[in-house]
Amino acid sequence: MNCPRCKKLFRKVRQNVCPNCVKEIDREYEKCYKFMRKKENRACNVRDLSEATDVSVNQITMFILEGRLSIDNNPNMSYPCRSCGEPLRSGSLCDHxxxxxxxxxxxxxxxxxxxxxxxxxxxxxxxxxxxxxxxx
Ligand SMILES: [Zn+2]
Ligand SMILES: [Zn+2]
Structure with missing residues (x-):
């Protein structure tokens, strides 16, 4: 199948993206994680993080939803509700x-x-x- 991320053809094993992109995503995660862990970055929001790391807001949202990135220590971090865009800190839909x-x-x-x-x-x-x- 075609990798949804880079459009390259690859043989699908377990992941939904090609091995190259898996590595790339891991690197992006690493960057986000390191940035968020720093004390001086505790107050950052998703946009700050995206700009500082060059990782898309979408990808960061994925990390958070997958439970890979924890935002417990970053009170200003939030991502949009999948349906209405309201900022969220847990789940993929707001209460409403x-x-x-x-x-x-x-x-x-x-x-x-x-x-x-x-x-x-x-x-x-x-x-x-x-x-x-x-x-x-
Ligand atoms: Zn790819
Ligand atoms: Zn909503």
Whole structure:
């Protein structure tokens, strides 16, 4: 397949990117980690980190979401909610979007239940019809 990062062709083993990019990403992680660990950089935000390390905000967000980079000691670090862009410090969706998602999932469940009940009802009616036809 083609590497989504550098577009080079490679044989997919376990990683989703080519071996070159795996190494490159590891290097980027190393840079971010070192920068964030320094006391004088404790107050940095994602943008500062991105500018200082030349690592894209997207990649930094990935590191944080993967749990590779911890932002516990960097109070100003945050990344955008996947849905609305609200700054976040944990999870990939903010509480608001998470609530919406749950609501949608709830509706879908209700729908499914209603459909199931209707089908059961139709089955009962059909078998009642069959029985009454046989009795005559
Ligand atoms: Zn690549
Ligand atoms: Zn959101």
């Amino acid at each position: 979007c998470m609530g919406n998602l749950k609501k949608i999932a709830g509706y879908m469940k209700e729908d499914e239940q209603k459909r199931g009940e209707k089908e059961a009802q139709e089955k009962r009616e059909r078998s009642a019809l069959y029985r009454s036809g046989r009795d005559q």
